Amino acid sequence: xxxxxxxKKISLAGWINKKRDHGNLLFIDIRDNYGITQCIIDxxxxxxxxxxxxxLETVIKVDGKVLDRTKDTINTDIDTGEIEVSIxxxxxxxxxxxxxxxxxxxxxxxxxxxxxxRFLDLRxxxxxxxxxxxxxxxxxxxxxxxxxxFLEFQTPILTSSSPxxxxxxxxxxxxxPGKFYALPQAPQQFKQLxxxxxxxxxxxxxPCFRDEDxxxxxxxxxxxxxxxxxxxxxxxxxxxxxxxxxxxxxxxFSNKKLMFNEFPKIxxxxxxxxxxxxxxDLRNPLVISDITEIFDRDDVSFEIFKKLVKSGSKVRCxxxxxxxxxxxxxxxxxDRWAKEQGASGLAYFTIEKDKVxxxxxxxxxxxxxxxxxxxxxxxxxxxxxxxxLACNKESEVQKITSQAxxxxxxxxxxxDENTFAFCWIVDYPMFEKDEVxxxxxxxxxxxxxxxxxxxxxxxxxxxxxxAYQYDIVCNGIELSSGAIRxxxxxxxxxxxxxxxxxxxxxxxxxxxxxxxxxYGAPPHGGIAPGIDRIVMLLANEKNIREVTMFPMNQNAQxxxxxxxxxxxxxxxxxxxxxIKEKK
Numbered sequence: 001x002x003x004x005x006x007x008k009k010i011s012l013a014g015w016i017n018k019k020r021d022h023g024n025l026l027f028i029d030i031r032d033n034y035g036i037t038q039c040i041i042d043x044x045x046x047x048x049x050x051x052x053x054x055x056l057e058t059v060i061k062v063d064g065k066v067l068d069r070t071k072d073t074i075n076t077d078i079d080t081g082e083i084e085v086s087i088x089x090x091x092x093x094x095x096x097x098x099x100x101x102x103x104x105x106x107x108x109x110x111x112x113x114x115x116x117x118r119f120l121d122l123r124x125x126x127x128x129x130x131x132x133x134x135x136x137x138x139x140x141x142x143x144x145x146x147x148x149x150f151l152e153f154q155t156p157i158l159t160s161s162s163p164x165x166x167x168x169x170x171x172x173x174x175x176x177p178g179k180f181y182a183l184p185q186a187p188q189q190f191k192q193l194x195x196x197x198x199x200x201x202x203x204x205x206x207p208c209f210r211d212e213d214x215x216x217x218x219x220x221x222x223x224x225x226x227x228x229x230x231x232x233x234x235x236x237x238x239x240x241x242x243x244x245x246x247x248x249x250x251x252x253f254s255n256k257k258l259m260f261n262e263f264p265k266i267x268x269x270x271x272x273x274x275x276x277x278x279x280x281d282l283r284n285p286l287v288i289s290d291i292t293e294i295f296d297r298d299d300v301s302f303e304i305f306k307k308l309v310k311s312g313s314k315v316r317c318x319x320x321x322x323x324x325x326x327x328x329x330x331x332x333x334x335d336r337w338a339k340e341q342g343a344s345g346l347a348y349f350t351i352e353k354d355k356v357x358x359x360x361x362x363x364x365x366x367x368x369x370x371x372x373x374x375x376x377x378x379x380x381x382x383x384x385x386x387x388x389l390a391c392n393k394e395s396e397v398q399k400i401t402s403q404a405x406x407x408x409x410x411x412x413x414x415x416d417e418n419t420f421a422f423c424w425i426v427d428y429p430m431f432e433k434d435e436v437x438x439x440x441x442x443x444x445x446x447x448x449x450x451x452x453x454x455x456x457x458x459x460x461x462x463x464x465x466x467a468y469q470y471d472i473v474c475n476g477i478e479l480s481s482g483a484i485r486x487x488x489x490x491x492x493x494x495x496x497x498x499x500x501x502x503x504x505x506x507x508x509x510x511x512x513x514x515x516x517x518x519y520g521a522p523p524h525g526g527i528a529p530g531i532d533r534i535v536m537l538l539a540n541e542k543n544i545r546e547v548t549m550f551p552m553n554q555n556a557q558x559x560x561x562x563x564x565x566x567x568x569x570x571x572x573x574x575x576x577x578x579i580k581e582k583k
Contacts, residue, residue: 001037003082005066012037012085013061013093015123016054018104026052028087029104030062031123037080039064041087051090057103057120059094062087111545116559118550130547134535137253138205141226141531144245150201150228155190157183157207162509167211169221177576183209186528188447189513191229192485195524196516200231205531211556216543217477217533220556223544225480226534229526235468235484238525239263239424242472242482246529250420253538259283259421263472267427276316276402278428281476282421284409288316288401289379291389299368305347305391316401317379317389320408324350324384330411331361334388337407343390343400350386351376363389406476420474420537427451428469431462431498442499444469447492447513448483449525454491462498472529474537482527489517 001010014032021027024043028051029036039062041048054060064087075081100117101109106126114121122128142152161168161182168182184190186208194202206227214220226245230238243263250258259282271278274287294300295309305315323330331348338346349361357369357376367375381387388404390397409415430450432443440462448467450457457465468484486492492514496506507514535547545551552558572579 001066001080001083001085003068006068006083008066009063010066010085011061011063012039014059015103016056016058016060019052019056021052028062030060030085033128035080036078037083037085038075039085039087040067045087047087047090051087054092055096055098057096057099057123058092059096060090060092062090064088111553112559115551115553118560122549127546130535130539130541131549133253133539134531134547134549137249137535137538138531140249140252141245142205144248145203145226145228148201148241148244150203151199152204153194153199153202154204155184155187155194155206159184159190162189169209169211172575172577174574185210186225187227188445189510191227191526192447192487192513192524193516195229195231195485196519196521200522201228202230202526203228206528214552214554214556217536219532219544219548220552220554224531225528226531227526227528229524231522231524233484233523233525235426235470235525238482238484238527239265239470242527242529243422246422246472246474246534249534250538254420256418256420259419260423263422263424265424265426268425268429269427271425272398276398276405277476278425278471279473279476279478280423280425281406281415282423283415283419283475284405285414286318286320286405286409288318288405291315291317291375291378294371294375294378297368297371297374300366300371302347302363302366305389308391312393313391314394314397315389315391316397317375317387318401318405318408319379319381320386320388320412321382322384323386323412324352326386331386331388334404334408334411338390338400338404341400341403343392343396346400346404347389347391348386351381351383353383357383361386422472422474425471425473426469427466428471429463430465430467430469430495433463439500440498443467444481445483446496446499447485449486450491450495454488459494459498468525470527472527477533477537479533480527480529482525484523484525487517487521487523489514492517 012030014030017029017031017036019026019028026041026048028039030039041051062085064085066083067086069082069084101113101120103120103123106124122131158171158181161170161180162185166185168185171181171183173179173181187204187206191202204227206225207222208225209222212218212220247258247261268278271280273290276288292309292315295302295306295315300306309315335345335348347363349359349364351372352358352360357372358364359367359372375381375387379387388408390400429443430448431440434441444467448469451466451468469481470483471481472479486495493503493506532544532547536544539547541547550560557563
């Protein structure tokens with residue numbers, strides 16, 4: 001209802017959002033899926049006392065007349081703010097018990113209360129709008145994929161367990177006792193089989209299931225992704241489709257600006273060196289540099305670092321621009337913060353120049369002016385800039401400098417919160433060494449195509465093999481991994497043998513895939529951006545729970561439906577299962 005409806009007799013149904021009693025006049029805000037309408041009832045009306053006692057969140061229907069609001073009572077914050085409804089009669093459609101949490105405000109409540117009463121939580125304005133946004137984003141993406149020539153197919157939910165990736169959710173088979181289905185971690189093999197079947201552009205808003213611990217950007221148990229695959233493509237063809245889709249989606253549903261319309265491509269090795277992570281936030285201008293070689297110089301007397309470097313440690317540093325006037329407390333706070341993270345701290349100095357270049361700060365005296373000039377040359381630092389340094393084993397120094405890069409940027413207010421910064425991370429290594437077992441394993445996706453001519457790949461040095469694997473990252477959040485697939489069976493056998501699988505094991509575990517690739521498979525590739533994370537970014541939320549309709553808690557429990565739950569003995573007997581009691 002709007003100004004055009006003034007004078008009309010209407011019926012309006014919804015929830016009592018709020019009441020305001022002004023003595024002779026009772027104001028009632030009625031809320032439905034479309035918003036809030038202010039209704040009024042005079043004390044002379046026989047329904048006044050009944051409405052006055054009616055509990056908030058009761059579902060009612062009112063009959064009345066649409067009135068024009070006076071200028072001084074217009075509410076510009078709501079779409080119906082120019083009108084109100086004078087109540088003539090009302091009817092209770094659904095009664096309401098005492099509320100465990102208020103609905104009319106977005107006040108924070110404990111996770112347990114919010115998830116147990118999720119149906120109430122979802123009535124609240126912010127999260128209600130987030131879920132509507134999610135629906136609109138999915139509809140838009142579906143239309144865009146159709147426009148780009150993709151066909152939507154559904155793949156099986158009950159499938160076989162995979163030896164790679166995260167932990168599976170298993171489903172016992174009643175008709176095949178002792179055997180189990182697995183819920184799909186992703187439709188990976190099926191979408192490749194679709195390409196082998198001759199459908200050259202597939203997509204699906206796919207449910208995926210992984211028995212993983214929860215994080216702020218990852219739901220425990222299940223999530224949704226835009227799964228897509230294309231035949232007869234190279235890496236750049238996939239990039240073009242995804243960039244078009246994401247630019248259109250983010251421009252359609254957000255007022256924030258895009259830092260790049262054509263997303264920069266950063267190699268995995270450069271990302272690890274410059275940002276300390278393969279999920280860099282490019283809104284942050286700070287870059288990490290390696291200055292290990294400086295500590296081989298005779299005119300550097302920082303003995304603690306020099307000894308560590310001789311034993312194999314690396315020195316990485318972060319330059320902060322024009323921070324010469326920052327108080328000592330700024331630098332000491334960063335150092336103290338680093339120690340709280342478990343590091344030995346961050347050394348620091350500020351570059352100055354009188355007649356010669358010098359360094360002010362606790363460790364500045366250990367560097368000659370020539371050494372400082374060399375550091376400036378490596379890091380692109382200038383007079384007036386400050387440098388934070390860390391020294392440790394490569395994995396440890398990488399971790400603390402990555403965290404410090406974020407911390408320093410926050411303290412200096414360098415992050416533009418009104419921006420989306422997308423990038424591609426490319427050239428992932430095909431294999432990596434397991435830190436515990438020291439064995440070679442796949443680093444990303446075992447079905448990826450290695451880079452280079454097959455005859456030129458040195459299989460004796462598997463850690464040097466790069467793959468056509470890529471991630472799409474936005475504001476430090478990984479939206480998806482993807483790859484050009486390996487469609488050559490003999491090459492697949494070779495790569496799996498490096499990771500410890502013999503031909504028989506590959507044939508058993510991937511029988512459908514390996515068999516299909518033997519019957520004329522086209523080159524193909526794809527990716528699967530996470531729907532939940534896309535909506536989380538668009539809604540400007542920090543936790544994926546805020547854009548998921550019925551999320552589980554941190555322990556993968558649905559508090560509202562009381563899942564997981566015990567099952568009765570008859571069900572166990574049908575499945576030939578026995579529950580072992582803990583000793």
